[in-house]
Amino acid sequence: MNNSSVSYLRKPLALFGVGLSLFAASAAFAQQAAATDDAKSEEALKLEKFTVTGSYLSAAAVEGALPVATYDAKELASTGATTLVDYLKTLPFSGGGGTIGSNFTNGGNGTTQIALRGLGGENTLVLMNGRRMTPSGTGSAVDLNAIPFSAIERIEVLKSGGSVIYGTDAVAGVINVILKKHATGGSASLYYGNTTSTDAAKRAGSFSIAGTADKLQFYVGAGWEKENGQFAPDRAYAIGGGHSGFGNPGRFFFTGAAQAALLAANSLTSAGSWTLDAGVNVAATAANFKPWVNTDPKTGGDRFPFENFTTMINPNQRYNVFANFEYEVLGERMKFFGDFNYADTHSEFQLAASPFSAAIPIPANNYWVQQIFGASATTVGLSYRFADFAPRLNVVDRSVLRLIGGFRGQLADKISYETSYNFSEENTSDKELNGVSQARLLANNASNTPADYNYFTRSYNPQVGTVPAGVPFNNPALIDLLRVDNNTGVNSKTQVIDFKITDNELYALPA
Numbered sequence: 001m002n003n004s005s006v007s008y009l010r011k012p013l014a015l016f017g018v019g020l021s022l023f024a025a026s027a028a029f030a031q032q033a034a035a036t037d038d039a040k041s042e043e044a045l046k047l048e049k050f051t052v053t054g055s056y057l058s059a060a061a062v063e064g065a066l067p068v069a070t071y072d073a074k075e076l077a078s079t080g081a082t083t084l085v086d087y088l089k090t091l092p093f094s095g096g097g098g099t100i101g102s103n104f105t106n107g108g109n110g111t112t113q114i115a116l117r118g119l120g121g122e123n124t125l126v127l128m129n130g131r132r133m134t135p136s137g138t139g140s141a142v143d144l145n146a147i148p149f150s151a152i153e154r155i156e157v158l159k160s161g162g163s164v165i166y167g168t169d170a171v172a173g174v175i176n177v178i179l180k181k182h183a184t185g186g187s188a189s190l191y192y193g194n195t196t197s198t199d200a201a202k203r204a205g206s207f208s209i210a211g212t213a214d215k216l217q218f219y220v221g222a223g224w225e226k227e228n229g230q231f232a233p234d235r236a237y238a239i240g241g242g243h244s245g246f247g248n249p250g251r252f253f254f255t256g257a258a259q260a261a262l263l264a265a266n267s268l269t270s271a272g273s274w275t276l277d278a279g280v281n282v283a284a285t286a287a288n289f290k291p292w293v294n295t296d297p298k299t300g301g302d303r304f305p306f307e308n309f310t311t312m313i314n315p316n317q318r319y320n321v322f323a324n325f326e327y328e329v330l331g332e333r334m335k336f337f338g339d340f341n342y343a344d345t346h347s348e349f350q351l352a353a354s355p356f357s358a359a360i361p362i363p364a365n366n367y368w369v370q371q372i373f374g375a376s377a378t379t380v381g382l383s384y385r386f387a388d389f390a391p392r393l394n395v396v397d398r399s400v401l402r403l404i405g406g407f408r409g410q411l412a413d414k415i416s417y418e419t420s421y422n423f424s425e426e427n428t429s430d431k432e433l434n435g436v437s438q439a440r441l442l443a444n445n446a447s448n449t450p451a452d453y454n455y456f457t458r459s460y461n462p463q464v465g466t467v468p469a470g471v472p473f474n475n476p477a478l479i480d481l482l483r484v485d486n487n488t489g490v491n492s493k494t495q496v497i498d499f500k501i502t503d504n505e506l507y508a509l510p511a
Helices: 002-038 060-065 073-078 084-088 256-265 367-376 438-445 476-482
Strands: 068-072 124-128 152-158 173-179 185-193 202-213 216-227 251-253 274-276 289-291 311-313 316-328 335-351 381-385 392-410 415-436 483-503
Touching: 068 073, 073 152, 084 152, 256 367, 311 335, 438 476, 476 483
Parallel strands: 124 173
Antiparallel strands: 068 152, 152 173, 185 202, 202 216, 216 316, 251 274, 251 381, 274 289, 316 335, 335 392, 392 415, 415 483
16 A cells, blocks of 8 residues: 555656756756846836826836726817716716716706716715815715816726725725816817707806916916706607696595585596596686596696606806916925815706695685585595796705815935815805795685685696686785795815825835
8 A cells, every 4th residue: 555655656756856857947048048138238117107096006016906097188178078077977887876967857956976887976986186075065976066177187087996995985986087287378268059949058168377487387277167958848859758646737535525516516426536627727616627537638638747847958057266386395305286176056957836745635614615515515635736836946056165285295216295285165055946835835724714725726737738817816925925935055164184105115125
């Protein structure tokens, strides 16, 4: 048994011996080649200093390990985009519900956001010149309107998650927008675009001046943009399917004696809900009602086409002013630098008039319920829309101020440092106009006087999209009493003091 074991190991040992022989031969060949190469002068390749987004390491070797995509100013200009989000949303790794442009309606807040890999804008970290920006409003996403598009030198996108370095707000990735610095001369640009039907004009302009003076480098510029709004009915492809059960005339749910009176007046044995009969603008008797039809108004149904009041492109206007400088205090040893950016945005979006839920019924002693049903009156459930009010309008004004100052330089040949103070502040005013005060409405519903709000009126014809003559049928003074405007103000501030030292080569191994 021992003999067989020795025999079994003999072949691998022999092969190992051959391997040693080959290794010795190749080592001898390498020594000869090295001796030959020593006679030749070796040329060193010097790399320019750069920093890769997603890492604090400045060594060139880290570049290949990070999935960073870079897009320069020429590529941005070639696409015809006029805003940062217009360009970013064309990239293959952006998308999902978190990508919001200027045409985002039905609940927008005037911001534009980008989402990488569909994970939401709050999960994509946006940096400007490698530094954090103040999140917009009460959320954690950055408003891209605050970044001057005409001043962008390049965009670096870290496509994989950067939470290890930047935190949980970088789960989807990092977008680092680098603004222009080292430039000379001036530039100006103008843009105008419009559609062949309806005025949806978009205008933009920008200018910049850059140069050097002794030890100073500076860059100053400004940009302006204005876009007209466009309603969904202006485009046939934007209409269809946008209708609701909360309508005008309303959808009513009767019970008891009132339901029996309606069935008798219409010669029916059953009906789930009711609305005003065709041609009736103000109901006076039970015969003025018909069963509510739960279909598209284009097919004769009674659903409400809210899309007729919705903006497809929100009117907006924005401008920004930006500047940066660098001054050599002690040459490469110490440089004083600063960044300034101010952006102001105004945007609006419109929605159909406020809906009112069946969860809050009309009391039986409401004056107009009594006028129609008298002793047969019962509590009336409803799905209703206050079309005699103006459409809901959101007006958002937002300003962003960002100031950065600090020192950077070289402590030694391969050791650099940077210290800075970063201050940014955002103020947002969000006005929600033409709402309905629920408290005032509930107090008004049961006065049992003509001052009660009359729900049994037609302020809009959903089948033909017109407003009847004589609207509003309710007293304008009552509408003004019930109307309410809300204004939400948000202030966000970010202050950061940082200091970092970078050593390109901490030490060298003996080999």
